[in-house]
Amino acid sequence: MTQRVLTGITTTGTPHLGNYVGAIRPAIAASRESGVESFFFLADYHALIKCDDPARIARSRLEIAATWLAAGLDPERVTFYRQSDIPETTELNWLLTCVTAKGQMNRAHAYKAAVDANGEASEDPDAGITMGLYCYPILMAADILLFNAHRVPVGRDQVQHIEMARDVAQRFNHLYGQGQELFVLPQAEVEDSVATLPGLDGRKMSKSYDNTVPLFDGGAKALKEAIARIVTDSRLPGEPKDPDSAHLVTIHDAFADEAARTAFHADLRAGLGWGEAKQRVVQLIEAHVGPMRERYAQLMARPEQIEDILQAGARKARAVAAPFLADLRHAVGLRPMVAVVPSKATKAAAKSEVPVFKQYREADGHFYFKLTAADGALLMQSRAFIEGREAGAWVKRFKTEGAVALDGAPVEVAAGVDSQQVEAALAMLVAAQE
Ligand code: TRP
Numbered sequence: 001m002t003q004r005v006l007t008g009i010t011t012t013g014t015p016h017l018g019n020y021v022g023a024i025r026p027a028i029a030a031s032r033e034s035g036v037e038s039f040f041f042l043a044d045y046h047a048l049i050k051c052d053d054p055a056r057i058a059r060s061r062l063e064i065a066a067t068w069l070a071a072g073l074d075p076e077r078v079t080f081y082r083q084s085d086i087p088e089t090t091e092l093n094w095l096l097t098c099v100t101a102k103g104q105m106n107r108a109h110a111y112k113a114a115v116d117a118n119g120e121a122s123e124d125p126d127a128g129i130t131m132g133l134y135c136y137p138i139l140m141a142a143d144i145l146l147f148n149a150h151r152v153p154v155g156r157d158q159v160q161h162i163e164m165a166r167d168v169a170q171r172f173n174h175l176y177g178q179g180q181e182l183f184v185l186p187q188a189e190v191e192d193s194v195a196t197l198p199g200l201d202g203r204k205m206s207k208s209y210d211n212t213v214p215l216f217d218g219g220a221k222a223l224k225e226a227i228a229r230i231v232t233d234s235r236l237p238g239e240p241k242d243p244d245s246a247h248l249v250t251i252h253d254a255f256a257d258e259a260a261r262t263a264f265h266a267d268l269r270a271g272l273g274w275g276e277a278k279q280r281v282v283q284l285i286e287a288h289v290g291p292m293r294e295r296y297a298q299l300m301a302r303p304e305q306i307e308d309i310l311q312a313g314a315r316k317a318r319a320v321a322a323p324f325l326a327d328l329r330h331a332v333g334l335r336p337m338v339a340v341v342p343s344k345a346t347k348a349a350a351k352s353e354v355p356v357f358k359q360y361r362e363a364d365g366h367f368y369f370k371l372t373a374a375d376g377a378l379l380m381q382s383r384a385f386i387e388g389r390e391a392g393a394w395v396k397r398f399k400t401e402g403a404v405a406l407d408g409a410p411v412e413v414a415a416g417v418d419s420q421q422v423e424a425a426l427a428m429l430v431a432a433q434e
Pocket of ligand 1: 009046152153
């Protein structure tokens with residue numbers, strides 16, 4: 001079976017080298033594997049939770065879309081779209097909101113961290129916390145469940161959100177699935193083999209540490225300047241250096257093949273100067289990033305082209321999402337109001353499946369009734385009545401009261417029939433009266 005892989009990218013910043021190595025490059029590589037169907041989207045609704053600067057939101061969506069395309073994402077092969085172009089996401093968000101326990105959202109890391117920070121600042125616990133932040137995991141569950149994704153590649157900080165999506169899916173399946181699995185239970189995928197790239201100062205490369213190397217921004221010049229600022233030890237040219245303790249080497253290795261790595265490490269041990277080493281790193285990354293940067297510039301110069309690609313992606317995504325959402329609406333009871341008129345054929349079929357009571361008089365002059373199954377098999381036989389009316393009264397009672405009337409009734413269950421069969425037959429008869 002093809003595996004659906006889905007991931008979202010929050011559109012708040014400008015991608016840097018760490019985003020490329022840690023997320024973009026592995027995701028594109030994974031999308032080229034056979035047997036996977038990939039969904040990548042710009043989580044621009046999630047971006048609104050973190051950022052209320054419209055210009056920045058607009059800019060970041062464009063930059064991130066252009067980055068993924070320039071890095072080699074093939075929109076023909078994968079489904080690449082904007083979250084905000086899929087109205088089914090917000091509809092599902094509501095259906096899920098109605099089955100999500102508030103207590104579970106209280107335990108979400110991002111919300112708890114915000115409450116804790118307020119506590120430390122002696123603020124009201126909920127100061128500055130929007131319902132968007134509070135319900136962030138539900139929207140994320142909607143993103144994932146709408147496409148029945150099996151695998152969700154994310155950073156470690158997002159694992160709790162995937163677990164919450166599983167929980168919500170399970171609850172929804174239980175409430176509305178009628179024994180069927182409406183939603184696939186998604187699995188978080190944390191790539192441990194992909195190194196998190198260190199930044200200029202050696203800490204994880206992150207915008208919040210202000211230690212990033214730009215991916216495309218500022219061109220080759222900015223790349224060179226950033227790499228020149230990477231902190232190294234103070235060993236001079238000619239002195240042996242330890243490649244394992246230098247984050248410049250980690251950055252180098254993220255772009256080098258095995259042979260280039262070995263050579264670089266050996267040269268450093270043999271005394272290669274940091275200045276020269278940095279030049280080699282610049283050349284290596286530039287060889288990799290340069291051609292992508294050109295494609296990026298072309299794309300950024302023609303945003304309408306990106307818009308068209310994303311619109312086509314939205315159509316592809318909605319072709320999956322819309323029919324599924326229709327099923328989900330039906331499952332929760334949001335259905336068209338049509339009278340359910342059984343056709344003649346179904347009425348006849350239903351009738352022929354119903355057991356029947358028969359009243360009759362034997363040669364002994366007494367009156368009797370019996371219950372037979374739809375196929376004619378005898379289920380229950382009455383004793384003899386002097387009056388036909390008496391037999392008729394019992395039949396009427398059975399048809400209205402069902403198995404309740406069995407207690408003390410002048411009847412015997414037929415040989416080889418168990419009483420549960422009789423009770424079921426009576427229940428069917430009662431239902432058929434209604
Ligand atoms: N919250 C994710 C992040 O910040 C982005 C995201 C939104 C996402 N919806 C998603 C990731 C669905 C995976 C699946 O990284």
